[in-house]
Amino acid sequence: MKPHRLSHSAALILKALSLGYCFGFDVMEATGLPSGTVYPALRRLERDELVVSRWESEADASAAQRPARRYYEITHSGKAAAQAATERYPLLARLLPEKHA
Amino acid sequence: MIPELPSPLRRADRVLLAATQWLTPRCERENWVRGWQAELWDREHRRKQDGTPGLLSGVIQDALWLRGDSVRQALAGTPFLCIALLVSLLLMATVPAVIAAGSLHGFLVIAAGSVVRVAIEASLVAFVSLAAGVTSLEQNLSGMQRLRLKARVFFFAKMVLVLLLAWMMSTDVTWPIRPFIPLTTLVLQSLLFVLLGLLGSRWSSLDSALRCQHCLCSLASPARVGRPSWNFLEFTGAELECKQGHGHLSIPEIETSWCQASEWVAAD
Numbered sequence: 001m002k003p004h005r006l007s008h009s010a011a012l013i014l015k016a017l018s019l020g021y022c023f024g025f026d027v028m029e030a031t032g033l034p035s036g037t038v039y040p041a042l043r044r045l046e047r048d049e050l051v052v053s054r055w056e057s058e059a060d061a062s063a064a065q066r067p068a069r070r071y072y073e074i075t076h077s078g079k080a081a082a083q084a085a086t087e088r089y090p091l092l093a094r095l096l097p098e099k100h101a
Numbered sequence: 102m103i104p105e106l107p108s109p110l111r112r113a114d115r116v117l118l119a120a121t122q123w124l125t126p127r128c129e130r131e132n133w134v135r136g137w138q139a140e141l142w143d144r145e146h147r148r149k150q151d152g153t154p155g156l157l158s159g160v161i162q163d164a165l166w167l168r169g170d171s172v173r174q175a176l177a178g179t180p181f182l183c184i185a186l187l188v189s190l191l192l193m194a195t196v197p198a199v200i201a202a203g204s205l206h207g208f209l210v211i212a213a214g215s216v217v218r219v220a221i222e223a224s225l226v227a228f229v230s231l232a233a234g235v236t237s238l239e240q241n242l243s244g245m246q247r248l249r250l251k252a253r254v255f256f257f258a259k260m261v262l263v264l265l266l267a268w269m270m271s272t273d274v275t276w277p278i279r280p281f282i283p284l285t286t287l288v289l290q291s292l293l294f295v296l297l298g299l300l301g302s303r304w305s306s307l308d309s310a311l312r313c314q315h316c317l318c319s320l321a322s323p324a325r326v327g328r329p330s331w332n333f334l335e336f337t338g339a340e341l342e343c344k345q346g347h348g349h350l351s352i353p354e355i356e357t358s359w360c361q362a363s364e365w366v367a368a369d
Contacts, residue, residue, distance in 0.1 A: 036159050066107055
């Protein structure tokens with residue numbers, strides 16, 4: 001399969017997703033990237049099948065007293081691309097802390 | 102159906118969503134609004150003293166991305182896009198010639214003087230190109246009467262545009278030396294035109310051969326049909342599908358007595 005060449009911001013977003021930041025606003029806060037970069041990048045990553053999105057269940061959202069979020073999850077090829085991006089941008093791993101539940 | 106929020110969004114956010122949702126394609130709108138309601142709600146309830154990042158640019162750019170992507174998907178591989186690109190290239194190639202001629206009128210005068218010569222050369226190029234269309238792919242197209250009227254019009258339009266583009270490019274390239282060696286320039290331009298015209302018209306017929314014969318969109322998902330197919334179907338080659346599901350094109354790897362040319366298989 002052809003390896004994905006990611007831009008620095010896309011690699012940063014993918015890295016954030018792989019570390020457990022799973023929805024748009026969360027990723028934006030963790031990476032410090034502007035919203036105009038994060039949301040279209042998430043769409044592109046989804047189109048390229050590096051991430052998949054799913055809606056949080058209404059029951060979980062109601063229990064937390066907030067609207068259901070659109071969660072992004074990194075795919076198998078996304079993990080490979082994130083790994084390749086970390087090798088290409090070695091500082092990426094140090095930029096983001098792992099998310100604590 | 103969008104579920105109700107636990108508490109309403111700020112008025113400014115509601116106005117923003119209401120105004121921007123019209124940028125998104127209709128089929129994506131409900132999901133888009135739902136997703137952004139959740140993001141804006143989250144932003145509002147996590148607001149910190151030091152300021153929370155704004156989402157205005159994200160809302161607009163996300164909506165524009167969805168719109169752009171839907172247009173890209175709708176146009177990709179269509180005959181309209183092909184013709185539009187050729188027309189754009191032709192216009193771009195015309196600009197240097199108009200600049201070199203000094204004015205549009207000057208260019209038109211020179212172009213009008215070359216019409217007969219260009220028509221003769223273009224007819225010869227088109228004839229040679231079509232007569233030389235002997236690949237298994239083009240044999241599929243060789244009987245033009247088999248093509249629908251829409252396909253014939255598209256093929257003809259593409260050929261005309263490609264030949265005009267070839268002539269314009271040959272003019273652009275030879276224009277700087279025209280004042281010094283006019284006769285040699287004429288010969289050089291004719292040779293260049295024939296060469297570019299042949300390449301262009303060969304591309305044109307191969308492109309038509311690799312399009313769906315129903316909707317004229319480019320065929321996609323090339324798949325090589327290998328050994329298992331040879332065993333069961335006595336066919337090795339490649340298959341390309343129409344994205345709209347109108348059929349597929351089988352291209353044999355080796356010409357055989359029972360499968361000499363590519364074959365368009367329409368879906369039932």
